[in-house]
Amino acid sequence: MKKTAKLLTLALAALWVAACQSPEAKTPPVRKVLFAIVDGIPADVIERVNTPWIDSVAAQGGYTRAYTGGEKGSYSESPTISAVCYTHFVTGTWTNKHNVWDNGIAAINYHYPTFFWYLKQQYPEKKIGIFSTWEDNRTKLVGEGKSETGGIKMDVHVDGYELDTAAFPHDPASHYIHLIDERVSEEAAQAIRNDAPDLSWVYLQYTDDIGHQFGDSPQMDSAVVIADHQVGRLWQAVQYRKDNFNEDWLVYIVTDHGRDDKGYHHGGQTPRERGIWLATNDKNLNTYFHERKPASVDVLPTILRFLDVKAPREYQFEWDGIPLSGNVSHVFKTATLQGDSLSLAWEALNTEGNLTVWLATTNNHASGGTDVYTSLMEVPVAAGRAIIDISEYPSDFYKVVLESADHTANRWVIRESTR
CATH class of the missing domain: 3.40.720.10 (Alkaline Phosphatase, subunit A)
Incomplete structure (x- = not known):
């Protein structure tokens, strides 16, 4: 029994010394x-x-x-x-x-x-x-x-x-x-x-x-x-x-x-x-x-x-890219407007979770200002598409963002009459 206790003490001491001598083992790499x-x-x-x-x-x-x-x-x-x-x-x-x-x-x-x-x-x-x-x-x-x-x-x-x-x-x-x-x-x-x-x-x-x-x-x-x-x-x-x-x-x-x-x-x-x-x-x-x-x-x-x-x-919300490593959920494919009907399509890369659809009618960020985004809806990532009535938000220009827990993706929508 004494021999076992002594061996255990020595083992713990060795681990303590090793930990002290190798701080990098516990420090995440930079x-x-x-x-x-x-x-x-x-x-x-x-x-x-x-x-x-x-x-x-x-x-x-x-x-x-x-x-x-x-x-x-x-x-x-x-x-x-x-x-x-x-x-x-x-x-x-x-x-x-x-x-x-x-x-x-x-x-x-x-x-x-x-x-x-x-x-x-x-x-x-x-x-x-x-x-x-x-x-x-x-x-x-x-x-x-x-x-x-x-x-x-x-x-x-x-x-x-x-x-x-x-x-x-x-x-x-x-x-x-x-x-x-x-x-x-x-x-x-x-x-x-x-x-x-x-x-x-x-x-x-x-x-x-x-x-x-x-x-x-x-x-x-x-x-x-x-x-x-x-x-x-x-x-x-x-x-x-x-x-x-x-x-x-x-x-x-x-x-x-x-x-x-x-x-x-x-x-x-x-x-x-x-x-x-x-x-x-x-x-x-x-x-x-x-x-x-x-x-x-x-x-x-x-x-x-x-x-x-x-x-x-x-x-x-302004980035046009999505990460190449780690979790990604969707690729924003199209955003089109017919009258006041906004049609969105995306490719689901991960079928879990939801997307929040955000809408802004300004581009103030381009001049150092702030765009006010409205949350239009939440939709399952797996759905792959959504059609939204935006008659409450009249504009000739829209910024649309699809936000998941992993990342965002955005597209601009410009009414044909203003192109």
């Missing part, structure tokens, strides 16, 4: 995100060219074709132009909201903020970083230091090299862009290893430049191989952090747009120009990712969910 855009690589190209580093990211989570450009032929149709497409990713909205129509970024609407803003609003102590071959991503799209963005400041930034023509003299072949991509990816990898911002955005440009010059070609294939090697630097840095620190990393490697049928141009609405792809290490991908065709706007709610950011409800 969540961090790396989001990287490699510009203008069509899905058929990334699938054909040997890209072992991007493949290794996807092997831990998944790869899927996706789309950009909004809903073709509707109010959300958006040009498949680079800066426009970056903004879809980082704001979770289409051009009808964020108002970036070309690479000039002349009148961006900061009332649809970036994922950096949401993170800093809830966790001001968290660190954000941008590593970009194009400085405008920080100064214009993120709006660093601008009053309209609350003076948001990046904790780490590496960019502006394209303006340093002494160190990177410009040449017609865009070799200087390749050199800048190399520098940016090297410094980003070093920053991840040493400082590990909580949310990092990396942007690499060379593949788009080569596509414009050579179209679908051996040169484009070679540029993709180079980009993959640069992604490898980032991925190895993430692996280093995971191996040596108590951190859990979500990584998304994406392209912003496709190209036309010959690979030279983009900007239009052809399937290849609208076609993009997503590669991620996310181990919690849902049915929507695996069995549907996601969109670029889905990345923001996915990242914020992973980082446990609870965005204000009125901002969530």
Whole structure:
């Protein structure tokens, strides 16, 4: 009996010592995100060219074709132009909201903020970083230091090299862009290893430049191989952090747009120009990712969910995307108006629970105001459709939101006579 008691005491003591020596065993890992855009690589190209580093990211989570450009032929149709497409990713909205129509970024609407803003609003102590071959991503799209963005400041930034023509003299072949991509990816990898911002955005440009010059070609294939090697630097840095620190990393490697049928141009609405792809290490991908065709706007709610950011409800009502991981209940398919009869249709991804249908007759959010939403009804998710009399809410414009316990989805409805 004494021997048993002694052994029990020793066992408890050993457990206590182990607990004291391994605090990380009881501490949840710190969540961090790396989001990287490699510009203008069509899905058929990334699938054909040997890209072992991007493949290794996807092997831990998944790869899927996706789309950009909004809903073709509707109010959300958006040009498949680079800066426009970056903004879809980082704001979770289409051009009808964020108002970036070309690479000039002349009148961006900061009332649809970036994922950096949401993170800093809830966790001001968290660190954000941008590593970009194009400085405008920080100064214009993120709006660093601008009053309209609350003076948001990046904790780490590496960019502006394209303006340093002494160190990177410009040449017609865009070799200087390749050199800048190399520098940016090297410094980003070093920053991840040493400082590990909580949310990092990396942007690499060379593949788009080569596509414009050579179209679908051996040169484009070679540029993709180079980009993959640069992604490898980032991925190895993430692996280093995971191996040596108590951190859990979500990584998304994406392209912003496709190209036309010959690979030279983009900007239009052809399937290849609208076609993009997503590669991620996310181990919690849902049915929507695996069995549907996601969109670029889905990345923001996915990242914020992973980082446990609870965005204000009125901002969530504006997001055009839904999460690619975790629970999702519905995809909002159509909202049409015939007289005062509002017809809604959605695809139920989870037949449990209800949806709340919200209606607003204003778009005050676009100018920094507040939209007053009316709860019209609750309906089972499994129903898949609803028809509602909205004669009590006369307007030429409506915003409709379907809200479940998991997420929101929205559509605009504009009376035909006012289009």
